[in-house]
Every structure is written in structure tokens, then in C-alpha cells.
Amino acid sequence: MRICGIKLTHDAAIAVVEDGRLVFCVEQEKRSNNPRYQTIGNLDAIVATLAEHGLHPKDVDQFVIDGWVGEVESRLQLLSGVKPLTLKGAPYLEIHADRLLTSFDHVGLMLDGRVFPYSSYAHVTGHVMSAYCTSPFAIAGEPAFCLLWDGATFPRLYYVERHGARFLECLFPMIGHAYASAGEHFGPYKTADRKSWNLGIAGKLMAYIALGTHEEGIIAVFQRLYDEHFAAHTEFLAPRYPARTLYGALHDFFDAAEVRLKGKRPEDVLASFHYFLERLLIRGMAVALQRLGFAGARNLCISGGCGLNIKWNSALRTTGLFDAVWVPPFPNDSGSAIGAACCALTTQNGVVPLKWSVYSGPALLRSDMPSEWKARSCNMHELATILASDRPVVFLAGRAELGPRALGGRSILAAATSAAMKDHLNDIKLREHFRPVAPICLEDRAPEIFSPGTPDPYMLFDHQTRAEWRDRIPAIVHLDGSARLQTISRASQHKVAELLVEYERLTGIPLLCNTSANHHGRGFFPDAATACQWGRVEHIWCDGLLWTKSVRTQPTSSG
The missing domain is CATH 3.90.870.20 (Carbamoyltransferase, C-terminal domain)
Structure with a gap:
């Protein structure tokens, strides 16, 4: 069985899984010196990638597209050659908490002049399955919690076992983009233009905070503002509360913080906000585990863009809340094509491990070298x-x-x-x-x-x-x-x-x-x-x- 997983939106990638083994995953930013966060705007990119690996679209048994923004379904406008088309896909979030692996099945994937059927799974489902299926827990046949904290979502807790996966709860109402948003208000990346999501700030801030010192007084200010702007608003926890509204609420939160923290060094403010979020995450996880009361081994997979925060990963690992913690090398959307393929693999065979190597990206190209x-x-x-x-x-x-x-x-x-x-x-x-x-x-x-x-x-x-x-x-x-x-x-x-x-x-x-x-x-x-x-x-x-x-x-x- 040959499955092709496709991520069309930012961090676009094409992955092929054959008989439970990852054959390759080509992230589009790693082709031809493309910019980071590259998208696929033309389906010919899929045909070309398959051809580079000796495959034609007709050699694929199942195509799977990662879900994207939408309440009930996502709609993606793109080209196949010169022909414009719209592909329908699954939404960003799962529709039913206990049916995470529900597929949205369609026809209309036009590749090399031929129309193919395809499936689509919620974006969050791809994150969960890419993390679990590549984990040592999957190999051992053990269940695991999965923490998913992406830029547009609250930290979401899932549970994966041999028979499937389900959503448990949100830990607290603050989207993952809060970290980058802090950098838009304080420090070297401060900007008045906050209309778009800057995907490159978060990793830089993780380095920048080493210049500062976290202060309990600053953390207390963030706690009071959080209680006022987020914790008190239970409507934020509605499953499909608009992400853009939450993004606006973030800036209101930081505008208020700028007033109250005037005169504080930005590196200290950002270091303190980092520790504020870290404590919020650990406290939220501890409360959730106590309330849920699961028996047996406590394994944790971490996925979503926030899984690239090495300090939070380490903080969760050292709490003692979990027996073991796993983070794949692609917790952000660069792993979503693999996740889409894992969803189809799981639907067919149950939750099983994926055979994979981290060195499964593009091969080196042969090209003419400069004469000097x-x-x-x-x-x-x-x-x-x-x-x-x-x-x-x-x-x-x-x-x-x-x-x-x-x-x-x-x-x-x-x-x-x-x-x-x-x-x-x-x-x-x-x-x-x-x-x-x-x-x-x-x-x-x-x-x-x-x-x-x-x-x-x-x-x-x-x-x-x-x-x-x-x-x-x-x-x-x-x-x-x-x-x-x-x-x-x-x-x-x-x-x-x-x-x-x-x-x-x-x-x-x-x-x-x-x-x-x-x-x-x-x-x-x-x-x-x-x-x-x-x-x-x-x-x-x-x-x-x-x-x-x-x-x-x-x-x-x-x-």
C-alpha cells in the first residue's frame, strides 16, 4: 500500500509511505533554495516530486491532504498546470472529540491531467499522528498523551492508544502565537505592523531571552493581565472560536502590558513572559492529569510549533508528571505531510508505528560547479x-x-x-x-x-x-x-x-x-x-x- 501525504499550505511538503515505511518527505523550502514556509500553489509540484523518485501519480494507492482553516471544511485555491481548481479538505480542528480519525473523502485532485480521489484529515489530527506514530511508544504498543500547541490553537491534550485517538481538553486559553506576539511588542523585533503572523520570531526570542532575567514582579503583571484578558472569558474555550479574534485579544493583552511595564528592560520582560507561559503550561498539565486520573504508564508526545521550544520541552520532562517524553524532529507543520499519511495508515491498520529515518529528505542534486x-x-x-x-x-x-x-x-x-x-x-x-x-x-x-x-x-x-x-x-x-x-x-x-x-x-x-x-x-x-x-x-x-x-x-x- 503506497500512501502520499500532502501539505499544501505553509511548510508545504510531500511524503510517501509504503507498507508502513517512510520512503521520503520533500519539504518545498528544501528545493531550489526556496524561501522558508513555502507553499504549494500548483499541483505540478506533486507530479514532479513523485517523478524524481521514480513514481507516477497512478502508482499511488491513496492521496491524503492535510486539513486547514475552516469550521466544517477547508477550501484551497490552487492550480494544476494552468487550470485553476478548488480542493475541499478537512478543517483545522477535529469535528468530534472521540472521532479524531474521521476522514473527509473527495474527488478532484488533478495530477498530470488525470483526476484522483483523495482523503483529508483535520490539521490537528496530522500533528497528533505524526508525533505518536514516530514515537518509541508506538513501537512498544503503549498509549500516550499528546500535547499539541500550535500557533493558532490553545494547548490541546489528546490521548492515543492502539484503537484510536481522542481529544481530552484545552489546558488554558492562550494560542501558541502568544510567544511571537510578545516579540512584536517588546525587544528587537518590536513592530507597529501586526497584520500578519511572523513565523520567524519565536525561535529568535528563545535565544534572545538569555540576555535577560525573569522577574517575579513582571510575571505577576502578566498573571493579572492574563486573568483579566483570557481566563475570565470562558467563551474563548468554544471549540471554533475565531483565531483572528484571539490574535486581536493577544495584542490588547500586550498593549496593556506595555503600559504597566514601561521602563522595564525588554529582555527582562520577554524572559519573564517565557517563564510565565512555562508555568502556565506545567500547571495546566498537572491539573488536567489529576482531573483525568489515567492509570498506567504516562507517556507524552509533544507536537505543534511550540514543540520547537527546547526549554518548555525540558521543563515538562523534568516535572516528573511523565515517565517519558517524545518530540519528533518535525513537531511544526514541516511534519504535516507525514502526519497526513500516518492518518491514512492508522485508519487502515489501527494505530501502528511508522518505520522512518530523519534523513529522508531530498537527495543532493547534481549540478554544474562554478569554474573557480x-x-x-x-x-x-x-x-x-x-x-x-x-x-x-x-x-x-x-x-x-x-x-x-x-x-x-x-x-x-x-x-x-x-x-x-x-x-x-x-x-x-x-x-x-x-x-x-x-x-x-x-x-x-x-x-x-x-x-x-x-x-x-x-x-x-x-x-x-x-x-x-x-x-x-x-x-x-x-x-x-x-x-x-x-x-x-x-x-x-x-x-x-x-x-x-x-x-x-x-x-x-x-x-x-x-x-x-x-x-x-x-x-x-x-x-x-x-x-x-x-x-x-x-x-x-x-x-x-x-x-x-x-x-x-x-x-x-x-x-
């Missing part, structure tokens, strides 16, 4: 020697990683032994000085260097750098002493693991700086030629070849 760049063979020992001399390397290996974070397949790697390296990497990436550079570390040595240093293959939890290591690897230590750690087993077959082992033999240090290889505001480099044309790093390693400039040229102006 020359290639030679380069093994991992030679590459480790280059890195040990404080020279960064663009590292492109195999298929791209899924989700928004570079995990060694499309990375810029560098030695972490110089504090200046963090500034250098932020400069070439055109990033703010306070942005962290992540470490990629051999898993067995991570506890020696970080606390807790537990396995974190997808960079989704918070770790503190141990004091005795901070002076040895200053480039990856954030302003608050934390690190956005990625771990990888030294037994991994991925080339980045082999490189780390060689670098460790050479230097005694089992980690490197790791940041994404991309133009500013765009997806990962699709090929070595793009990295060469970018020209901000002088060494490009791509599947065994090291490319270097034979003539010094000026880098392009884009980051």
Missing part, C-alpha cells in the same frame, strides 16, 4: 584536520534531514574551541550576535560535557554546559550557559558520525559547532554548487569531495 572551485577526494581524517585548524566547512552528506534543524546532512561545521567562532558563524549567516551555535556531539560522551547530556538526536531539549568544559568549547555555550545539543551515536552510519570520531581522535574533543547550511531565510542548500555560489565558507565537503576556491572571489550579498 576545484575538487579533490577528502577522507574524514583530512577533513577533521581542516576543522581543527579553525576553518569552517560546509558539510553536505546523503539525503537532507527532516524538519527545520540541520542535523549533519546539510550543516556548516566548525571547531568549538574559540569564542570567536560563534561570532564568525553568526556573521556569515547574517544572524544576530545573541543567536546560539549548536553543538553536535558523540552520544556516549555527551553526559561528560552537558547536563543532563541525555540522548538528543534531534536538538529538542535544553542542556547546560558543565563548568569544567565551558572554556574548552566556548563557541557552543549560549549566554545562559545552555546548549542546543544534538547527539549522534559513534556507531551511526551517517558520515557526520565518522567525522566526529576522527575529530575526537585528533583533538580529544568529541563535538563540533553545527549550524544550518542555507541562504538567509531559505531552506537548506540543495547541492554543492549553491554552497560554492554562496561563497561565505571556503571549504565545501560533499559526499567525499572537498571543493575549494582556486581564485578568491567576492561572496554573494545574501546570507
Whole structure:
């Protein structure tokens, strides 16, 4: 059985699952240097993606489209070739709390001149199923709670077991976009133009708050305003209360906060708001679990855009409320195509695990290299020697990683032994000085260097750098002493693991700086030629070849 899951709206992607195994997932931002949050406006993109993997639309047994905005159904206007059409889909939220896997079945998906039937599931259902089906709980056949907190939703709690999934309750009435909205009112991203949802602010704020200190007095102000603007309004908890109205209520909330917090440092205000939301989340979860009274193992999956907040993930994990916590590498909408396919898989077979690898993105393209760049063979020992001399390397290996974070397949790697390296990497990436550079570390040595240093293959939890290591690897230590750690087993077959082992033999240090290889505001480099044309790093390693400039040229102006 071959299923094609499709996400048409922002963070668009196409995924194919065959006999319970993820064959590929191509996020559109990772094609042709596309901008982040790319959509699919023409169904020809689906035909092209299938063709790149040796498939025709007629080779697919079932097409599934992720649901989107709408109370009863969603309507998506797009093209198939030059022909305009409207596709009907499931809504954003489930219609019935105990029938999460209800499909909306239609005909009208026009691909390569032929019309195909398709199914659609609620957007939230895709989030829940992508998180659970990729989890260790699914493999063990254990049930799990699923926390879904997306930009346009309140934090929603679900329960998934072998026979299905159901919605339990909302934890509190504040949409996930509150975090980014705070940045539109305070700090370096403050703006008077609040008509659109800025999807790029939240991750930057998570770094920026390290400049500040949370203050109980500021948190108390937010609590009073929350009680006044949100908690007192029970109508907000209506299942389909308009998200745009809630967005307006957020700005009223922050307008009032600006008045009451006048004179406070914005970094302290934002740090305090972060901790206010964290406490609200933990308190809401604790109250819900006590009220629901579920017996047995307490497992938690986290999904939705807020699942990228490593500090909240860690806070939930350390509460003791759960036996184990799982976050997939694509908790945001980049995992929605996989989620749509998992919905169909579950409908047919019950809730079963998906066989998958994080390195299931697009393969590297073959393209003409700029004439001023020359290639030679380069093994991992030679590459480790280059890195040990404080020279960064663009590292492109195999298929791209899924989700928004570079995990060694499309990375810029560098030695972490110089504090200046963090500034250098932020400069070439055109990033703010306070942005962290992540470490990629051999898993067995991570506890020696970080606390807790537990396995974190997808960079989704918070770790503190141990004091005795901070002076040895200053480039990856954030302003608050934390690190956005990625771990990888030294037994991994991925080339980045082999490189780390060689670098460790050479230097005694089992980690490197790791940041994404991309133009500013765009997806990962699709090929070595793009990295060469970018020209901000002088060494490009791509599947065994090291490319270097034979003539010094000026880098392009884009980051």
C-alpha cells in the first residue's frame, strides 16, 4: 500500500509511505533554495516530486491532504498546470472529540491531467499522528498523551492508544502565537505592523531571552493581565472560536502590558513572559492529569510549533508528571505531510508505528560547479584536520534531514574551541550576535560535557554546559550557559558520525559547532554548487569531495 501525504499550505511538503515505511518527505523550502514556509500553489509540484523518485501519480494507492482553516471544511485555491481548481479538505480542528480519525473523502485532485480521489484529515489530527506514530511508544504498543500547541490553537491534550485517538481538553486559553506576539511588542523585533503572523520570531526570542532575567514582579503583571484578558472569558474555550479574534485579544493583552511595564528592560520582560507561559503550561498539565486520573504508564508526545521550544520541552520532562517524553524532529507543520499519511495508515491498520529515518529528505542534486572551485577526494581524517585548524566547512552528506534543524546532512561545521567562532558563524549567516551555535556531539560522551547530556538526536531539549568544559568549547555555550545539543551515536552510519570520531581522535574533543547550511531565510542548500555560489565558507565537503576556491572571489550579498 503506497500512501502520499500532502501539505499544501505553509511548510508545504510531500511524503510517501509504503507498507508502513517512510520512503521520503520533500519539504518545498528544501528545493531550489526556496524561501522558508513555502507553499504549494500548483499541483505540478506533486507530479514532479513523485517523478524524481521514480513514481507516477497512478502508482499511488491513496492521496491524503492535510486539513486547514475552516469550521466544517477547508477550501484551497490552487492550480494544476494552468487550470485553476478548488480542493475541499478537512478543517483545522477535529469535528468530534472521540472521532479524531474521521476522514473527509473527495474527488478532484488533478495530477498530470488525470483526476484522483483523495482523503483529508483535520490539521490537528496530522500533528497528533505524526508525533505518536514516530514515537518509541508506538513501537512498544503503549498509549500516550499528546500535547499539541500550535500557533493558532490553545494547548490541546489528546490521548492515543492502539484503537484510536481522542481529544481530552484545552489546558488554558492562550494560542501558541502568544510567544511571537510578545516579540512584536517588546525587544528587537518590536513592530507597529501586526497584520500578519511572523513565523520567524519565536525561535529568535528563545535565544534572545538569555540576555535577560525573569522577574517575579513582571510575571505577576502578566498573571493579572492574563486573568483579566483570557481566563475570565470562558467563551474563548468554544471549540471554533475565531483565531483572528484571539490574535486581536493577544495584542490588547500586550498593549496593556506595555503600559504597566514601561521602563522595564525588554529582555527582562520577554524572559519573564517565557517563564510565565512555562508555568502556565506545567500547571495546566498537572491539573488536567489529576482531573483525568489515567492509570498506567504516562507517556507524552509533544507536537505543534511550540514543540520547537527546547526549554518548555525540558521543563515538562523534568516535572516528573511523565515517565517519558517524545518530540519528533518535525513537531511544526514541516511534519504535516507525514502526519497526513500516518492518518491514512492508522485508519487502515489501527494505530501502528511508522518505520522512518530523519534523513529522508531530498537527495543532493547534481549540478554544474562554478569554474573557480576545484575538487579533490577528502577522507574524514583530512577533513577533521581542516576543522581543527579553525576553518569552517560546509558539510553536505546523503539525503537532507527532516524538519527545520540541520542535523549533519546539510550543516556548516566548525571547531568549538574559540569564542570567536560563534561570532564568525553568526556573521556569515547574517544572524544576530545573541543567536546560539549548536553543538553536535558523540552520544556516549555527551553526559561528560552537558547536563543532563541525555540522548538528543534531534536538538529538542535544553542542556547546560558543565563548568569544567565551558572554556574548552566556548563557541557552543549560549549566554545562559545552555546548549542546543544534538547527539549522534559513534556507531551511526551517517558520515557526520565518522567525522566526529576522527575529530575526537585528533583533538580529544568529541563535538563540533553545527549550524544550518542555507541562504538567509531559505531552506537548506540543495547541492554543492549553491554552497560554492554562496561563497561565505571556503571549504565545501560533499559526499567525499572537498571543493575549494582556486581564485578568491567576492561572496554573494545574501546570507
